[in-house]
Amino acid sequence: MIVAATLTPVAVDSTVVVEQWRFSVGSTPVTDACSNVLLFVPFGMTVAFTMPVMLATVWRRAAWATVAGVLLSVCIEWLQSQGVPPGRFATIADVMANGTGALIGALIAVHHDTLARPSPKAARRLAIGWTVGAASALLSTGWLLSANTADVHADTVQRASVTPSALPNAPGFPWFAGLVERVRVVGVPIGYVGTGPVRVEARWTSGDDAWASAHASNELMLTVRGRNPLGGIYPLLFIHEPGRRTFAAMIAQRDRDLVMQTARRGDGAGVRMPLAVISRAFDGLADAHGIEFGAPTDPRLHVRAIVSRAELSLAVHSAFVHPARIDSVRLLMTPALGWMLVLAAPVDRVWAQQLATVCWLLLMMAPACFWSWRSRRGTVATLAVVLALALACAVAPWLLGIALLPWWQWAALFAGALTGVLFSRYTQHATHHPSVAVGAD
Numbered sequence: 001m002i003v004a005a006t007l008t009p010v011a012v013d014s015t016v017v018v019e020q021w022r023f024s025v026g027s028t029p030v031t032d033a034c035s036n037v038l039l040f041v042p043f044g045m046t047v048a049f050t051m052p053v054m055l056a057t058v059w060r061r062a063a064w065a066t067v068a069g070v071l072l073s074v075c076i077e078w079l080q081s082q083g084v085p086p087g088r089f090a091t092i093a094d095v096m097a098n099g100t101g102a103l104i105g106a107l108i109a110v111h112h113d114t115l116a117r118p119s120p121k122a123a124r125r126l127a128i129g130w131t132v133g134a135a136s137a138l139l140s141t142g143w144l145l146s147a148n149t150a151d152v153h154a155d156t157v158q159r160a161s162v163t164p165s166a167l168p169n170a171p172g173f174p175w176f177a178g179l180v181e182r183v184r185v186v187g188v189p190i191g192y193v194g195t196g197p198v199r200v201e202a203r204w205t206s207g208d209d210a211w212a213s214a215h216a217s218n219e220l221m222l223t224v225r226g227r228n229p230l231g232g233i234y235p236l237l238f239i240h241e242p243g244r245r246t247f248a249a250m251i252a253q254r255d256r257d258l259v260m261q262t263a264r265r266g267d268g269a270g271v272r273m274p275l276a277v278i279s280r281a282f283d284g285l286a287d288a289h290g291i292e293f294g295a296p297t298d299p300r301l302h303v304r305a306i307v308s309r310a311e312l313s314l315a316v317h318s319a320f321v322h323p324a325r326i327d328s329v330r331l332l333m334t335p336a337l338g339w340m341l342v343l344a345a346p347v348d349r350v351w352a353q354q355l356a357t358v359c360w361l362l363l364m365m366a367p368a369c370f371w372s373w374r375s376r377r378g379t380v381a382t383l384a385v386v387l388a389l390a391l392a393c394a395v396a397p398w399l400l401g402i403a404l405l406p407w408w409q410w411a412a413l414f415a416g417a418l419t420g421v422l423f424s425r426y427t428q429h430a431t432h433h434p435s436v437a438v439g440a441d
Helices: 002-006 029-050 058-081 092-110 112-116 120-145 210-214 265-269 335-342 350-373 378-400 407-432
Strands: 179-185 188-190 198-201 218-225 233-240 249-254 257-262 276-278 300-307 311-319 326-332
Touching: 029 058, 029 092, 029 335, 058 092, 092 112, 120 265, 120 335, 120 350, 120 378, 179 198, 179 233, 218 233, 218 249, 249 300, 257 300, 257 311, 276 311, 276 326, 335 350, 335 378, 335 407, 350 378, 350 407, 378 407
Parallel strands: 198 233
Antiparallel strands: 179 188, 179 218, 218 300, 233 249, 249 257, 257 276, 300 311, 311 326
8 A cells, every 4th residue: 555655656747846855845735744644554553563562562662663664664755766656756754754654553553452442531531532633623624625715704706806817827837728718707708718727807705694605606617629638737717816816716627637626725724625526527638739729520628617615516518529528526515524635645536535535424433432432421421422523513514604514424424423332332242241262172
């Protein structure tokens, strides 16, 4: 798993030169650090478990596992500094994060008895600590996913404010070589046909009803001919607020995918923000370099997007492409998307996103219920844990203007509580009634 995650080639713009062995590389250092920590937790656990107990004390096993994690990380970063594989860069922050992950894994391994069979007093402390951490993670996710406009409660584009932008390009992004035309922003036509992103200036406003404003939708439409053959993100439509140079909403080509993103508070916190992605949407379009467009039968992609603080919705319909492509995706901005903020590798498949969300919610709830059930007042403590985490999931959308959890996410949350309780009862029964092996005479 570590080799696949760290020594797999990635697409990179060959014109960009990044100095090797910098402290960090990229605009999402928090997400990268969290991913590197989580990646080495299983490694630290494995080393600590496999090390003979008679050869080392508890803390020595943890120390040896940490040293092994750091040495493995240094070897990987050295290979990356030598250009193996292409597109990777060696950073000191990765070594520090990998070593931290190995240490955490080793501590879990050497204290597994305490975690799996704690005393009632220790179980209460563990349950309180995990509940506070999980609730903080859910609320922090909601805050990071909330809007980052001039007015944080604004979510409706003023039609009268929609005008072509004076920006010469999309700041921080390369030029799109294909043709963008038939652009409409909340029904207002933008008189632009050409290469590069369509730059639009618009002002967001909030309504009288904060909840209705959070779910207000803004329709964006455009048609694309051609694609950029190089890897990277190439904006097709770049919308910004007056006086700002950063995007409020953006539709772009990412490699062969169509993606959409809106400004969120997490953009300035070093966290990777969720994207609405339609995979391989550009497969039927020709490479744009050196091609003149204008024929009525040119392959093209019709794009329709719905943007709000609570969700992102993206739909495409290809024309003069065989076979024709019709696809859509809808991404709800709920507090359950915390895994997207800590995972550096993109997960674009809808079923994979749903599976990861279910696993994340199980992780939030199950350990707290496992430990609370083993405390002195197990039933009351477990109900308190379930109420606290459910309240965090319900309050965040109302306070921050993001989406409520759909039914299947609520089901996953309560399934986590049931899983924790059942596993706790099973381990208690196994402890009080151990099986006795009977040998043959």
